[in-house]
Amino acid sequence: MNARAPGRPRVLSRARIVEAARRIADDEGLDALTVRRVAQRLSTGQASLYRHIKDRDELLRLLAEDVAAQLPGPADHPDPRHQVIGQWLAAYDYLARHRWAARIIAEGQHMADGASAFNDSALDALRRTSTGDHRPTGAAAPPADVLRVYRVLWHLLLGSLLNAHPVGHAGRPTEQDGGRPDPAPTDPPEEADPAPTDPPEEADASRDDFTWALPRILDSLLRPA
Structure with missing residues (x-):
C-alpha cells in the first residue's frame, strides 16, 4: 500500500x-x-x-514555463477572425488572474518553451484570417504583416495587463463621453496590501480597452494595402 x-x-x-x-x-x-x-x-x-x-532565477524560469504551458488555444468557432479574438481575450483573462506573469513575459529574461503551442496556434489563426477569403482584394496579406499584427497583439496584451502609463490616465473617457464615472476619492488603507492589484474599475477599463482595440488591430490586417 x-x-x-x-x-x-x-x-x-x-x-x-x-x-x-x-x-x-x-x-x-x-x-x-x-x-x-x-x-x-x-x-x-x-x-x-x-x-x-538551483536558485531563484531557475524558480522564475519554471514559473514562466508553467504559465506559458497553460495559455489558451484558439476559440472554438468556425470563423478564424472570431478564433483570434476569442484566443487573445482568453489569454488576457488567464494572465489577469496571475498578473505577475505579464511582468515575467514582458521582461523577457526567462524564455519558456511551453509558449510555443500558444504562439503557433495564434499565428496559424492569424494566417487563416488574413487569407483572400477574408480580404476585399482576394489576396492574402503578406507574411510580414501577419507577424507584425502578432507582435502588436502581444504588446497590446502585456501593456493592458501591466497598465504602465507614464502620464496617467487623464484621457480616459468621462461619464459624459460614455465612459465610466471616476470613483469617489477615498482615504488610503492604514496598511497596504502585500500584493496590490488594480481597483476593479481600473481592471475593467483595461480589459475594455483591450477588447475595443483587439478587433480594430485585427481588421487592419484584413484591409487592402
Whole structure:
C-alpha cells in the first residue's frame, strides 16, 4: 500500500515547488518570491529546495514555463477572425488572474518553451484570417504583416495587463463621453496590501480597452494595402 501515513510530510518535488511559488506570486506579488519564502510555504528547509532547483532565477524560469504551458488555444468557432479574438481575450483573462506573469513575459529574461503551442496556434489563426477569403482584394496579406499584427497583439496584451502609463490616465473617457464615472476619492488603507492589484474599475477599463482595440488591430490586417 502506497498511501501516505497520517502526519507524514508530502514528498517534495519540483511540481510542488512551482505550485507553491505560483501561490506566493498570486498572493503576495513577484517581489515576495524567494527560495526562503517557498521553503516556508512548504514547511521545509531551503536546503531541501536546492536539491530540486538551483536558485531563484531557475524558480522564475519554471514559473514562466508553467504559465506559458497553460495559455489558451484558439476559440472554438468556425470563423478564424472570431478564433483570434476569442484566443487573445482568453489569454488576457488567464494572465489577469496571475498578473505577475505579464511582468515575467514582458521582461523577457526567462524564455519558456511551453509558449510555443500558444504562439503557433495564434499565428496559424492569424494566417487563416488574413487569407483572400477574408480580404476585399482576394489576396492574402503578406507574411510580414501577419507577424507584425502578432507582435502588436502581444504588446497590446502585456501593456493592458501591466497598465504602465507614464502620464496617467487623464484621457480616459468621462461619464459624459460614455465612459465610466471616476470613483469617489477615498482615504488610503492604514496598511497596504502585500500584493496590490488594480481597483476593479481600473481592471475593467483595461480589459475594455483591450477588447475595443483587439478587433480594430485585427481588421487592419484584413484591409487592402
